[in-house]
Amino acid sequence: MRRVRGYVAERELVVKLWKMGFAVMRAPASGSKIKKAKYPDVVAIKSCKVIVFEVKSRSKIDNIYIDEEQIRKLREFTDRAGGQAFIAVKTPGGMWKAVELGQLEKLNNTYKVSKDVLLKSKELDEVLRDLKLIPTLEDFIK
């Protein structure tokens, strides 16, 4: 169930980013062990800027736990690419939040996105505007 929801959310994110003008790539074999070991869920590139996403979808706002190994691979990919990594979370209302890796809390073999961090995190669109990757309202006024 969670796997199916994750797959649907990934595809939604791909379409959203594509419409924003990004070149977007989704990992093969979504949800499989193989993918987890190698690829981030979604990679979006625009004008040589690279954004790497681990994608989560939740039917209620709560703590999210992510395998340490997955975060390690996400970091390695991002370092190689010279990009920035986020946990993209589709929240119950359908809004996308972007959590920076620095916001994650390290537990034993997992990283935790606390409910509180999730609530305070910026919307994905806002993060992309801050990074000058999508236009702001001001860009249209100028």
Next chain:
Amino acid sequence: MRRVRGYVAERELVVKLWKMGFAVMRAPASGSKIKKAKYPDVVAIKSCKVIVFEVKSRSKIDNIYIDEEQIRKLREFTDRAGGQAFIAVKTPGGMWKAVELGQLEKLNNTYKVSKDVLLKSKELDEVLRDLKLIPTLEDFIK
């Protein structure tokens, strides 16, 4: 048969580029119609430089024909990303050649990589060295 060979070649290219220090992503559903319509075969990123590949593998050196639509999608992805696109061809001896899109010959609904262009094309490693994406011998001497 060609599909299986294509899949194996893509995986080989991914491993090769990963060992060279690239962040590498392979398209989902290799060989399927869906993938062809959306994603390039392989995307490699290093220090914010993006290289996009359509992958071909041939058991003999001959003309290669590629769907016009595939090239159009490859170009669009590359333009959005701000990268460079190549046709990566695994030749019978196992050597990888990189053909620039400008070298392709437009026919009716296809693009052709002529046998002659393929023979004269640079090795992939040489192209990556020219782009300063992998070190040259001189870098070790300095």
